[in-house]
Amino acid sequence: MKKLLLMAxxxxxxxxxxxxxxxxxxxxxxxxxxxxxxxxxxxxxxAAATSGWAEPEEKPQPDTKLEADLVLCTxxxxxxxxxxxxxxxxxxxxxxxxxxxxxxxxxxxDVSGYITRTTVELMSGEAGDILDMEWLPAQRxxxxxxxxxxxxxxxxxxxFAGDKYYTNVLDGMRCGGKLYAMPYEFAPVGIxxxxxxxDALEAEYETGKPIKVSxxxxxxxxxNELPEYAELPVLGYCLWDGFNFAELSSRINENEKTxxxxxDSFIQYLTAMKALRYSENAQIGASLMPDDGNLFGxxxxxxxxxxxxxxxxxxxxxxxxxxxxxxMMALETDEGGRLYxxxxxxxxxxxxxxxxxxxFLKFVLDSERKLDPENYLRTAFAPVNRDVNKRAMEVYYxxxxxxxxxxxxxWCGEVDTVVFYDRSRELLEKLNEICSQYMRDLLTAEECxxxxxxMAFIYLRE
Numbered sequence: 001m002k003k004l005l006l007m008a009x010x011x012x013x014x015x016x017x018x019x020x021x022x023x024x025x026x027x028x029x030x031x032x033x034x035x036x037x038x039x040x041x042x043x044x045x046x047a048a049a050t051s052g053w054a055e056p057e058e059k060p061q062p063d064t065k066l067e068a069d070l071v072l073c074t075x076x077x078x079x080x081x082x083x084x085x086x087x088x089x090x091x092x093x094x095x096x097x098x099x100x101x102x103x104x105x106x107x108x109x110d111v112s113g114y115i116t117r118t119t120v121e122l123m124s125g126e127a128g129d130i131l132d133m134e135w136l137p138a139q140r141x142x143x144x145x146x147x148x149x150x151x152x153x154x155x156x157x158x159x160f161a162g163d164k165y166y167t168n169v170l171d172g173m174r175c176g177g178k179l180y181a182m183p184y185e186f187a188p189v190g191i192x193x194x195x196x197x198x199d200a201l202e203a204e205y206e207t208g209k210p211i212k213v214s215x216x217x218x219x220x221x222x223x224n225e226l227p228e229y230a231e232l233p234v235l236g237y238c239l240w241d242g243f244n245f246a247e248l249s250s251r252i253n254e255n256e257k258t259x260x261x262x263x264d265s266f267i268q269y270l271t272a273m274k275a276l277r278y279s280e281n282a283q284i285g286a287s288l289m290p291d292d293g294n295l296f297g298x299x300x301x302x303x304x305x306x307x308x309x310x311x312x313x314x315x316x317x318x319x320x321x322x323x324x325x326x327x328m329m330a331l332e333t334d335e336g337g338r339l340y341x342x343x344x345x346x347x348x349x350x351x352x353x354x355x356x357x358x359x360f361l362k363f364v365l366d367s368e369r370k371l372d373p374e375n376y377l378r379t380a381f382a383p384v385n386r387d388v389n390k391r392a393m394e395v396y397y398x399x400x401x402x403x404x405x406x407x408x409x410x411w412c413g414e415v416d417t418v419v420f421y422d423r424s425r426e427l428l429e430k431l432n433e434i435c436s437q438y439m440r441d442l443l444t445a446e447e448c449x450x451x452x453x454x455m456a457f458i459y460l461r462e
Contacts, residue, residue: 066356071129073118088360095360105117122350129350131345142180147180148346175254182361186382188340188412191216191302197299198326200223206327207328210330224276233277242302245421307381317397345361386413
């Protein structure tokens with residue numbers, strides 16, 4: 001009976017996920033694809049010489065007062081377990097008496113099974129102590145009481161200095177005004193335009209300049225009115241769902257259980273989105289700068305901004321003077337949300353030693369691993385520690401790029417809305433199914449908007 005009750009509770013929290021490769025990993029693979037001119041990758045020697053990076057001479061004295069045996073729960077994917085084990089080894093140099101075991105998802109076959117198992121174990125207090133929140137439904141977990149509230153742990157730690165971090169990134173993760181999942185790295189969501197088409201339309205662009213989804217749709221429509229761009233798809237590497245990924249992020253509020261999908265403005269968005277051209281062969285994995293001069297074969301591309309990666313930095317700097325693409329701008333929803341995606345850690349409310357668990361969260365937040373060109377993590381996301389991020393950009397972009405680094409840092413300090421994919425993947429899939437019927441002329445814009453609103457209403461009140 002107890003197990004049946006746990007499964008029933010689990011269904012209230014469950015988020016489904018399709019496939020085993022995250023969207024972040026897919027986009028990463030796309031960006032790592034070679035451009036037609038070949039990827040420009042700074043050597044570790046070149047990057048280190050340019051930035052002045054060096055191995056720290058002094059390491060913190062070991063703290064032997066905290067003692068605990070903890071379990072970190074994560075989903076098995078390429079290098080994930082190894083990454084956490086590396087963090088733990090470095091953590092133990094400072095906290096030798098806090099032992100952390102990595103518990104992966106090897107026993108389950110897919111992400112959905114992992115979420116189900118983790119949810120059941122959280123409800124029974126058996127999930128472990130620290131949770132890698134990638135794939136997991138942070139919003140629902142936060143509201144259900146299975147995660148520890150972190151603000152009190154931050155306040156109780158005399159060494160935790162909140163002003164060291166992008167506090168806007170932390171605030172964007174809050175649920176009911178409280179922080180339950182600690183973001184340790186993030187990536188602003190940006191957009192690049194086909195430069196020739198943008199110039200023909202006299203569009204303004206600069207690094208980090210905000211541009212709304214509706215503005216992108218309007219520019220793409222105007223481009224199609226020009227003879228030379230009449231056949232240009234709006235997105236070359238994905239379909240219309242790329243815009244839903246962004247626009248739904250500030251139209252649905254899980255905390256307040258509200259949605260704005262039956263409004264006139266959303267119907268206008270649906271109408272404008274459907275009127276555009278889309279590539280018949282849209283797929284992630286296109287080259288960065290194709291020979292035809294079109295970005296991913298489309299008018300624009302939505303992409304994460306990464307600061308801790310040699311190859312991305314090289315390509316990013318090359319594109320500043322590219323004849324093919326504009327600098328990356330900050331993608332903003334029509335409701336004004338500056339978008340970002342984040343990776344986070346949480347402490348289970350059942351954890352017996354939350355102080356020790358929080359010590360690990362803080363260690364990951366302050367880690368300087370990404371400053372070493374030989375040791376950056378695969379995600380290449382920006383560290384939430386603002387000082388570390390700025391120094392990482394000096395490593396990978398070069399100190400001589402001070403103006404560009406300042407523009408990116410400003411952009412990082414302005415994001416405020418976590419992308420909907422990171423928050424409610426199951427609901428996003430259901431809403432996209434309805435939207436797909438509209439795009440295939442099976443629903444009117446008004447019918448689509450109302451059905452999406454009804455679906456969101458049901459989901460938010462489950």
